[in-house]
Amino acid sequence: MSTPLFEPGQRPRIWALSISRLRDLFFDIAGEYVERADLRIVSHGFEDAVREIEAAGTGRPDVVIAGGSNGAYLKTRVSVPVVQISPTGFDVMHALARARRDGANVALVTHGNTPDEVRRFVAAFALDVTLASYQSAQDAESVVLDLRDRGIDMLVGPGLATDLAANAGMGAVFLYSRASIRAAFDTALEVAQATRRETVRRQRLDNLLQHLRDGVVALDAQGQVEAMNQRLASLLGIDAARAVGRVLLELAPDLAGSLPEADGDAFCTVRGASYVVHRGPLANSGAAAGTVLTFQESRAVERLDRTLRSRQRVQQFSARYRLDDIVGASDSIERVRTLVRRYARSDATVLILGESGTGKEMVAQSMHQLSARRDFAFVAINCGAFPEALLESELFGYEEGAFTGARKGGKAGLIEVAHRGTLFLDEIGEMPLSLQSRLLRVLQEREVVRLGSTEPTRVDIRVVAATHRALTEGIAAGRFRADLYYRLNILSIALPPLRERPTDLLPLAVELLLQAAAREPRLAARLPDAAAAERVLEGLGDALRHYPWPGNVRELQNVIERLAVELADADTETGTDAIQNGTSGAALSREILRTVAPEITLEPQPRAKKSALTLRERSRHVEADEIRAALVTHGGDRDAVCAALGISKTTLWRKLNAAQ
Structure with a gap:
């Protein structure tokens, strides 16, 4: 039978167990702990008390209070902390004094061996008291009957002994006082709070381990598992809960010989997959306190490395040239400098016109360095240096699975990389028509859609384009969109040839x-x-x-x-x-x-x-000169030249003949 004293709450759950007169003291002082604990007085002991505790499930007590042999029995059979009630020296003195008043022959009976301080106390005051002890409930009955047969008429002891003495017709004085019961309750509260704190700490640690992407196991000094997250348990094919307390190498013998012998890293293979295993101390006191092993899949390390390289590449998108790097004092160059300073204060799109080699990118970088976007990326791409499909993915990016060979997780395009900075589109006249319409939307809506995606991403960029061709001729020939031209040609800078x-x-x-x-x-x-x-x-x-x-x-x-x-x-x-x-x-x-x-x-x-040549004819001659230079560089190998310039053999032949 159990008696709940109040409704369960968030307070520590404490059960006080007794089948003797100790229960009456529990009831007497229980009201003092109503505000601090969820207290139940349980009228069970020994095996019945064990069954009561185990059957409670999630309502199990945080701490159990019991006295004498009952407390000793429960300590070895339940998984919750047990606080045994210990009589104080005052309890012993007071109980013996009462017994001497009511009986001639007095015996002091305790559970377990009689404490040395009790023996010294009796000897110091020359008390005529018989000392006896018992180890179990059955033993207690034999001790009490033996004392009765020896003429003892008054017994001092805990609840079980005094109940047996009363049943045997002897006088009995209960050893425990309210002070000793209060001390046990206070100790139980401290133990419950400490246990709760440790439980919360372990729960947080376990929650942290379960959310780690890597497999983690904590081992004690003997190599036994103290904690393991589910990721590593699934990797090894074992039950994480049942692994606690067992030797890791017995659970996973395949790991033998591949784990780091000292703090550091090693490689191992588990179920056909490669892992980087890191070993470190569980605490600052060194290996004697245990070890932590972290299993990280090698492919994840490679992906992380690629991500870091990608981020480093993004950080390298910066402008190197400043306006002072533009050499020259001629009127035409001074006019260029004036326009660069003026246009740097605006966010409008700029079109830079000039022959090849006149420094169009240097002007674009100088403008970026003078603008309010100087602290963000300057991203440059040559629109004539990539095949159409590659240029599209480089500019606009793609989602995972957008095409065969697409990077896992997708990739941000250069337009996204330039967010809050400047996007420099060199040789804009070489951009394929199909991409011109997509670029036009970026300029109009300031948003980009990755390949394989339907979700637009907002971007804040300034676009600077450059060309050595006459875009108006491209419009007339149907190679360049007129609407894109007017979107690009808001501000314009013409660079003079040398x-x-x-x-x-x-x-x-x-x-x-x-x-x-x-x-x-x-x-x-x-x-x-x-x-x-x-x-x-x-x-x-x-x-x-x-x-x-x-x-x-x-x-x-x-x-x-x-x-x-x-x-x-x-x-x-x-x-x-x-x-x-x-x-x-x-x-x-x-x-x-x-x-x-x-x-x-x-x-x-x-x-x-x-000077009599038209701009279009000049462009043809410049292209032909570049092709001839490439032929010299590649030893006349036309295939290599076509691959380097990104053109076909037919285009190479046509451009060479057009400049004749």
């Missing part, structure tokens, strides 16, 4: 030579400043100014690189004299120029024919 700003040619050559010298240790000391570089190049002024430079600054840079290599390999003494004296430098430089750049003659080049 031949139209001859005063900037020598300063540009000097700057390019200094840059080449900075990369070549043999030249760095010989060309410490612009004055030294200008003296080296002063004899080339006329030849450089009279050449039309169809490749513009890019072609000039190539020529200067060739001259730098020659100067670095020249005799140090001769080269130094040429720089210092300024006399032999011109002759030396002319000879070098004839050797490394035979296309540049020393005679003035006729410009009438060049």
Whole structure:
């Protein structure tokens, strides 16, 4: 029979168990603990009490209070903490005093061995008291009857002994007092709170382990499982709950020999899959406190590595050039600088026009660096460098499974990567018509839809486009959408070709030579400043100014690189004299120029024919020059050139013949 004292709540559940007069004391003081505990007084003991506790299920007590042999019995048979009631020294003195008043022959009976302090107390005061003890309920009955037969007429002891004494016709004094019961209840509250805190801590730890993507197991110093998450249990094919308390290598013998022997990492194979296993201490005290093993699938590590590389690549989308990097003092270049500063204050789309090699991307980066978007990405893509399908996935991104070979988890396109920054579309005239309509929607709606998705993603980008072609001719020929052109051509900057700003040619050559010298240790000391570089190049002024430079600054840079290599390999003494004296430098430089750049003659080049060419004809000649350069680079291998330029053999043949 059990007596609930109040409705169950969130307070610690404490059961006080007794089948003797101890129960009456429980009732006497129970009211003092109503606010602090969910207290039940249970009139069961020994095996009946064990069944009562186990049958309670989720309503099992947090702590059990019992006295004497009942408490000792329960401690070894139930999984909940048991607080045994211990009589105090005052309890013993008070009980013996009462017994001496009512009986001639007194015996003190205790459960277990008689405590030494009781023996010393009796001896110190020369008390005529018989001491006895019992180990079990059956033993208690024998002890009591034996004392009766020995003439003991008054017995002092716990509830079981005093009940037996009363049944045997002897006098009995109950050993426990209200103070000892209160002390047991207070101890039970502390134990319950400590147990609850530990339970909550373990539940949180277990919840954390279950939500980890990796398999985790905690082992004690003997290699027995203390905790294991479900992910690792499923991997090993075992029951996580039943694994606790068992040796891990007995549960998973395949792991033997593949786990790290010390703190660190190792590789192992489980059911055909490869895992990276990390071993670390369970606590700061070292291996004696246990070990934690973490199992991470190697494919997950590879995916993480790819993700980190992808993020690092995104972080590398930044502008390197500033407005000060644009060399030149001509009126046309000053006009470009003015427009860059002005347009940097706007978010409107910009179209940069200019021949190949005039520095269109440098202007775009300079504009980005001066804009309010400078702290975000500058993403550049050459629209003519990719096949149509690849360009589409690079620009717009794709969802997982959008096409064969699509990356797991999908991929953000460059338009998304440029969010809050600048998207630079170089060679916009080369963009396929099918993608032009999709780009137009991005410009109009400021949202992008990945391949294989129907969900648009909002983007905040500024678009800067560039081309060396006449887009109006593309519109007339049906190769370029008129509506996209007018969306792009809101703000416009036209970059002058190098031949139209001859005063900037020598300063540009000097700057390019200094840059080449900075990369070549043999030249760095010989060309410490612009004055030294200008003296080296002063004899080339006329030849450089009279050449039309169809490749513009890019072609000039190539020529200067060739001259730098020659100067670095020249005799140090001769080269130094040429720089210092300024006399032999011109002759030396002319000879070098004839050797490394035979296309540049020393005679003035006729410009009438060049200036008479239309913009479309100029574009054809520029393309043909680039194709011829590629043929030289690839040793005349047309297949390799077509692969490098992303064109077919038919297109290569047509462009070469169109420039004749």
